[in-house]
Amino acid sequence: MTSYALHGLYAITDSTLMPDDAALLEQVHAALEGGAAIVQYRDKSDDSARRLRQATLLRELCERFERPLLINDDLDLAVACKAHGVHLGQTDGSVAAARAQLGAKAIIGVTCHDSLELALQARDAGADYVAFGAFFASQTKPGARPAPLSLLPQAAREVGLPVVAIGGISMDNARQVIEAGANMVAVIHALFANADIRHQAQQFSQQF
Numbered sequence: 001m002t003s004y005a006l007h008g009l010y011a012i013t014d015s016t017l018m019p020d021d022a023a024l025l026e027q028v029h030a031a032l033e034g035g036a037a038i039v040q041y042r043d044k045s046d047d048s049a050r051r052l053r054q055a056t057l058l059r060e061l062c063e064r065f066e067r068p069l070l071i072n073d074d075l076d077l078a079v080a081c082k083a084h085g086v087h088l089g090q091t092d093g094s095v096a097a098a099r100a101q102l103g104a105k106a107i108i109g110v111t112c113h114d115s116l117e118l119a120l121q122a123r124d125a126g127a128d129y130v131a132f133g134a135f136f137a138s139q140t141k142p143g144a145r146p147a148p149l150s151l152l153p154q155a156a157r158e159v160g161l162p163v164v165a166i167g168g169i170s171m172d173n174a175r176q177v178i179e180a181g182a183n184m185v186a187v188i189h190a191l192f193a194n195a196d197i198r199h200q201a202q203q204f205s206q207q208f
């Protein structure tokens, strides 16, 4: 069981929008000031030294705000940088392995695409939240499998875990997924491509 609130804006980093350490830290700092409840380090590069350095810097920054840092895809990196959790896609490893490595208090999230069945499996395996999407067209991941809004009320009723909505979430549609049952909105482009990240984070956070 985690002691962090799994509710509100879930900010996910993007190495193209944050090309170096300074930009990464400045942009995530602004998102935290604006009220982001959770941060995920998502970096698809194979530069392991940079990944460990940046993840460690972000974990220290998040701790100053008393917010959790999760690592996307990479359990070993999560362990190495002492992150507060990990986000696992369907091919990113098991919840059991993550729990064994990270401990009982870690936050483990699982991608469930458009499938309630995958969410029930993730819950039974010990996940702390489930993530569905893409609900809208995503600039960051244009090929992401679409998910219908009708999944959210079902998931809120049947899974019994906090629910994350992801994929093309913007200030124009965040209310739709929240009203349908999402406890968190995971956002990349509409947050970090904005000229005023702090204000944008405030706007998203105020939707809850």
Ligand SMILES: Cc1ncc(COP(=O)(O)OP(=O)(O)O)c(N)n1
Pocket (backbone or CB within 6 Å): 010, 012, 040, 042, 072, 073, 087, 088, 089, 090, 092, 109, 111, 131, 132, 164, 166, 186
């Ligand atoms: C909060 C959250 N939800 C879903 C994802 C997507 O994870 P995955 O399907 O493994 O895809 P990649 O992000 O690894 O491309 C996520 N990262 N975070």
Ligand SMILES: Cc1ncsc1CCOP(=O)(O)O
Pocket (backbone or CB within 6 Å): 133, 134, 137, 138, 139, 140, 141, 144, 166, 167, 168, 169, 186, 187, 188, 189, 190
């Ligand atoms: C990682 C991921 N998984 C489904 S959509 C997506 C990208 C979300 O980014 P954006 O908020 O820019 O659409």
Ligand SMILES: [Mg+2]
Pocket (backbone or CB within 6 Å): 072, 073, 087, 088, 089, 090, 092
């Ligand atoms: Mg993944």
